[in-house]
Amino acid sequence: MTLAWVGRFLEAGERIVRVEALHGGVTAEMRRLTVAARGGSTRQLVLRSFVDPFFVDRAEDALDREAGALALLQQAGDVPAPGLLAVDPTAAHCEYPSLLMTCLPGRALLGGEGLETRVRLLARQLAAIHAVRPSEQPPKYEALTTADTVVLPEGADTAAWAAAIDVIRAPAPPYEGRFLHRDFHLGNVLFDTSPTRITGVVDWAGASWGPADLDVAHSCTNLALLHGPEWGQRFADAYEEAGGVLAADDGERLYWRVRDALAFSEEVHVVARPWREAGRTELTTRVVEERLDAYVTGLMSRT
Template sequence: MIGNGGAAWGAEAGHDRSEDRAATHAWVTKALAEGEHVTEAVRLRGGWTSEMRRLRIEGPAGERAMVLRSFVRPFFVRHAPGLLSREADVLRLLGETEVPAPSLVAVDATAEHCDFPSLLMTLLPGGVRVQDEGVGRRAQLLAEQLLRIHRVRVTEESRPRTYQPWTSAERVTPPADGGRPGLWERAVEVIRQAPPEYQGCFLHRDFHPGNVLFTGTDTSTGTGSGTGDDLRISGVVDWVETSWGPADLDVAHCSTTLALLHGAPTGMRFADLYLAAGGRLAEDPAAQLYWRLLDALAFAPDAEKVGLPWRELGRTDLTSEVLTGRLEDYLQALFDRFG
């Protein structure tokens, strides 16, 4: 317990506790309105690159909640100035659009005031949904939301950086528990080629079910709150990788993730849903194959790293063997469709 507000500033993913972070607490307090203080800090499950905490704020006007993102792993601490500064700029930009993104409260990208590089933002309603049931409807909503993101208009000054590939032919290592080495070799040869030409647009660059919040009832399961037809996306989070590049890249990343979560057929359908919503992708099948493989191969050899937060969210069926098998099934499905 620290500070005047008596906040439980330790992590609570389960019942574990981390060390107190007095500097971060003081920085957050300065960003609050007069008379407000933090009364609780609860670590959120499902994160991989950063620690996320939900903060309960109390003050004269009542109670509200915020989210604190902190980079604590050495690799991400080194890259935090660029990542958090970019996210702060993007949140300011999206505040004037219809994209349901958090509002920026404060940012300390270099840990000048905090114990670790941090960003403070508003809490959006809803929650992450990664169960198999109802994925068809959710995938349709994801495709429609992604198209709205791609249509965000930017000026030359506000345009984000050009996308950076997350892997290359030289960096791909097939998983040790994989059973189709020839498939991996064929896929690597595709991304060894020069990137296809593309028409750029505004990219989230890490758009997948783990970064999208839903509210309402899932029409296939009857779970949630509401009336069954009210399932909707209430928020899109994690804007640290926002870039400028081909729409195919965002579609590819969500497709790969859906394939890992729900199987290759679900991953393959996502691009069709995006096109049906009015989106545009590369016309050349070879270009579509390149962008889809460029994303999928970035998960090798360690699709397990995304399995860890998903298992925290209840998907205990997603073992390393299952994820590797689904990734290989997805690679094969891409070749079956695009040659």
């Protein structure tokens, strides 16, 4: 069913000659499709399908968000995002809810080599995303973690975590809305290494409207867990150096930074698994928990 649906969006004479599973995602299955034309030339597309029953229930919203974001970014032109070809958010034509898009060059780089350069590029790219002005505002951001759902890592600094949990008991601070990616991190950014440059930003299923601080906070946490707690603050500094604007009040900045970090406490093992599959085998669940504890403790020590 899915292949027949994809075939409706191929050029005349094209056919799928190879299907390759892509790894590293959590919510959906990704496949790279090699498409051949009659003259022998080939091109590649990417098929995103929500298969897990837990995520199938949320697929319509996620795929509508992604399709809307890709259509917007095709018009904006300042962000290297995949081109939208087709979307079937309710599985009316496919076995599972699916989206078909173009395949971008480059690859995700999770290692430490050249990290300083990549962090600056990431910061500039995120500032450019936040500068996009959609004619129609996307759905408001979601932040599901509450003070009652936080999971303390084994051996965590309980005083620091208690203080952090108290931070998110308060209502969210006021903010100026921006177009958000909502899952911007090294795993969702593609690089070409000669020279080092960003060739694509993928996974727009969480595209939202909300505070720039929230996207920045998510990038900070990811970098802190991948490369050490100090990289969280270094990214925030690089974002402002790139022209990005964060909340003027330190307490408001802390709120978003803490909210994102505590959200990771509920899914450390889920986050760590694709990192190990991508080659960062040292990032066991325990190592990531320890880094999360150090990051949260460091955030609270600055208050």
